[in-house]
Amino acid sequence: MQIRLSGPIEHDSIVNGYGLRAVVWTQGCPNHCKGCQNPETWDFNGGTLVDVEQVKEELRALKGQAGITFCGGEPFVQPEACKEIADFCRNELGWNVWSFSGFTYEQIKKYGGAAWEFLKSLDALIDGPFILEQRDLSLKFRGSKNQRLLHLEVGTGKILSEE
Secondary structure (H helix, E strand, C coil), X not given: CEEEECCCCEEEECCCCCCCEEEEEECCCCCCCCCCCCHHHCCCCCCEEEEHHHHHHHHHCCCCCXXXXXXXXXXXXXXXXXXXXXXXXXXXXXXXXXXECCCCHHHHHHHCHHHHHHHCCCCEEEECCCCHHHECCCCCCCCECCCEEEEECCCCCCEEEEC
C-alpha cells in the first residue's frame, strides 16, 4: 500500500497536538479553504507516493515522540493508508493518534466506510474547514472558531469530550 505525502515526515512538533509529535503531511485536498496555510497540498497528483512500510520504518526510527498527527492536504481522502500507519503507531510504538480534517465529524460518520474506520483509530480529531472570516490565533491547535478539538474513544469513534 502507498500513501501520497506532500513532504517529509516531521518530528518533534509541538503545534499539532499535545506533546512531541511526528507529523505525516498528506497530499490532496478537495476543500480548498480560503486562506489555507498549505495550498500546495491541494493537488491530488502532487507530492510523492511512498510505501506505507517505508513510512513505518521512518517513524520507528524516531525517538521521544508522544504521538503522531495526520495533517494535509486532507488525510481522510487516503483513509486506508492513514489507518494502517495510525494502527502501527498505536500498537507498535505506543503513541496516541490525532488527525486534522476539513470535514466535520458528522460528515465523516455519514460517509462511513474506510474514512469512518480511520476515524475510529484516532484519540483526537480537529474537524471542520478553515474559515478565514472566523480565524482566531488564540485557539489551541485550531485556526478558526468553527473548528473543534474532539477527544474520541478509540475503537468506537464516540466523542468523549470537546475542547
